[in-house]
Amino acid sequence: MTNNHEQITRILQPVAVIGANGHTGRFVVAELLRRGFKPIAIGRSSVRLAEAGYYERGIECREAAVEDDAALDRALAGAAVVINCAGPxxxxxxxxxxxxxxxxIHYLDVTAEQPSVQATFERHEVAARDAGVAVIPAMGFYGGLADLLVATVMGEWDHADTIEIHVALDSWLPTKGTRITGEKNTAKRLAVSGGQMQPVHQPPVEKVSVLPAPFGQQTFVELPFSEVPLITRHVRTKELHAFLSKAALGDVRDPSTPPPRAVDETGRSAQRFAVEVVVTQGELRRRIIAQGQDIYAVTAPIICEAAQRILSGDIRDTGAKPPAAIFNADSFLRELDPHLSIETLEV
Known part of the structure; x- marks a missing residue:
């Protein structure tokens, strides 16, 4: 139960959301409000911020383009954390x-792009550590969720022989931002093979895995996202490979696939997802599965939980780091109920 002091503390610590008028940004602003924070909605266009309904709801709005340092500085004035939802x-x-x-101030984003994560770590680790702030890229469905699941299922293990991540979506209705990012992100995707970061084998490996209902048997294609550069920052493993369900890949690559359509009052789509992580060490094998609804919507409680923990001081470290190096992964995931259903197995 949140006490009055904690509630007042949250209200006094505004959280800036860049790209607040976008699809994911709207979910993030709504989640911040639900948690008792005061969001600052930032976008390139005051017209689009108005279209999102922020002015009429009394939410503070600020206009800024990321190319304009002075405008960004004004937009972030008074914020304690900035959540970047503006891709690519x-x-x-x-x-x-x-x-x-x-x-x-602290920085979080929701990137699925490997080059963006790598650049953030390489360019800003020293400055973030010296400033005593947390800089966490990919704190969303792609990237952060898998990183936390890996850390949770590994538990006391200090290394793994293999890590496999299987992302199953019963459909993928991509947003405009997803399509733009996909067109621009032409970098070779990386996995870990033989203990080294390597480009994914071409053509990509396909494999079959059986997941709980409603998915059942699924065919997956190797397609790593931002989870790889996150996990490799703090986990030693000989092999790390991430796969996306073949049906979902077909959806997102089809230009005629429509964007998400809301099916409830929160704006979520009907999309269901499952993320399976399997790790091995010698003869031991561990497995964890997270299920939920709408990959864009679930990003909001994930990243807002991160912001809440940072502002409450519930963190292990600062600097530019992956989520599981900053937070207690097991505790973090437990707080995401009912947004995620998680099952852990050792087989």
Missing amino acids: FMDTADAVVRAALRAG
Whole structure:
């Protein structure tokens, strides 16, 4: 139960959301409000912020383009954390991280892009550590969720022989932002093979795995996202491979697939997902599965839980780091109920 002091503390610590008028950004603003925070909605266009209904709901709105350092500095004034939802993150992350560091505030984003994560770690680790702030890229469905699941299922293990991540979606109705990012992100995707980061084998490996209902037997294609550069920052493993269900890949690659359509009052689509992580060490094998609804919507409680823990001081470290290096992964995932259903097995 949240006490009055904690509630007042949250209200006094505004959280800025860049790209607040976008599909994921709207879920994030709504989740911040639900948790008792005061969001600051930031976007390129005051017209689009108005279209999102923020002015009429009394939410503070600020206009800024990421290319304009002075405008970014003004937009972040008074915030304690900035959540960047404005992709493609190859175009936005660096500028927003630099603005966060100038302001001395924490930074989170929701990128699925491997190059963006790698650049954030390489360019900003020292400055973030020196400033005593957390800079966490990929704190969403793609990236952060798998990183937390891996850390949770590994438990006391200090290394793994293999890690496999299987992402099953019963459909993938991509947003406009997803399509733009997909067109621009032409970098070779990386996995870990033989203990080294390597480009994914071409053509990509396919494999079959059986997941709980409603998925059952699924065919997966190797297609790593931002989870790989996150996990490799703090986990030793000989092999790390991530797969996406073949049906979902077909949806997102089909230009005629429509965008998400809301089916409830929260704006969620009917999409169901499952993320399976399997780790091995010698003859031992562990497995954890997370299930839920709508990959864009579930990103909001994940990243807002991160912001809440940072502002309450419930963190292990600062600097530019992956989620599981900053937070207690097991505790973090437990707090995401009922947004995620999680089952852990040792077989």
